[in-house]
Amino acid sequence: MRRQKVSSAVIRRLPRYYRHLIELQKSGMERISSNALGKIMNLTASQIRQDLSCFGEFGQQGYGYNVESLRQEIAEILGMTQGNTAVLIGAGNLGRALIENFQFDRSGFRLLAAFDVDVALVGQTLAGIPVYHVDEMAGYLQEHKADVGVLTVPRSVAANTAERLTLSGVKGLWNFTNVELTVSNPRVVIENVHFADSLLALSYMIGDED
């Protein structure tokens, strides 16, 4: 029910709420008004109330939001408590950066394994994550349920790898390849990471100065 008709803009804001609530907790804040939260997040108080109203009743008039409960609720809405798992395909520079430095657990994910074609990597572990040959992927995914496939392969094999992951039953693809993917199962969700979108927004903003 709560998942009906939530706009993509709201979905995109939820992780930001989560991030800011974590920061507030770290700084020892126990409750916060929608006004104050709005100031931090550069939103209006009414936008915040409207966003959160998509998911139920949070906060109390005159009291505001309890930081810890709101953080917990948003974690649940985001699916962070559902025990998601991931596998990563392509242990090149970007793949390794994610394996070694990205904290999957902080997003509620467990990274199970990585796959690559490089025989020098296969059989190794990187930051505790085993690296298998890509040809072992389908077999591995029959034994281990992975919710998400992280795609850090070269562009040339992106489409093929995405389809293989889809056939192996992942629910989502976290796509770093910059290739617009289409897969045979329309229920598989594709989340594209476009570094260029971010750099172009920065390019726009530094143009302000001239």
Next chain:
Amino acid sequence: MRRQKVSSAVIRRLPRYYRHLIELQKSGMERISSNALGKIMNLTASQIRQDLSCFGEFGQQGYGYNVESLRQEIAEILGMTQGNTAVLIGAGNLGRALIENFQFDRSGFRLLAAFDVDVALVGQTLAGIPVYHVDEMAGYLQEHKADVGVLTVPRSVAANTAERLTLSGVKGLWNFTNVELTVSNPRVVIENVHFADSLLALSYMIGDED
């Protein structure tokens, strides 16, 4: 003038417009209605007209938008034609992934140089980009104007490196460190890349399926 009062949501959509217009051009499309563009981008036609009206008059009633002119106009609005330059600090896995695989030129940027503390890297070139020692950065930036500093250093040195770049006169920081930065010059624009926001949005969306 055109840069006044443009909401951050609109700024965030501009790179997406650009991306989709490139795709349309590749597929041979010469013009497109706001309705059709809206369908591709998952926006309403009126939202598109409203977004673009922030920057002037585009398109013609009954004709729609000329794909190539609109792409050019948006490139200009985004500052892609102003000859931006960048330096990258931290040539670890993520830094190298960007140096070797990210096409800075497609966003209108020229990557000039990289800096690292690893003596094994210093003096080398990666994909044509020279790697210098971080201690040479300030001197280098006196000789070469860099508009943006790309921060791919470890968290522990993120704040310090950001401040050094700021003092060296960059206008923007493209921050991959996951550290919330504050720098002494409030005019320096900080663009944070939060991988976790993207993974959490995916986490939400795969939750739909259950």
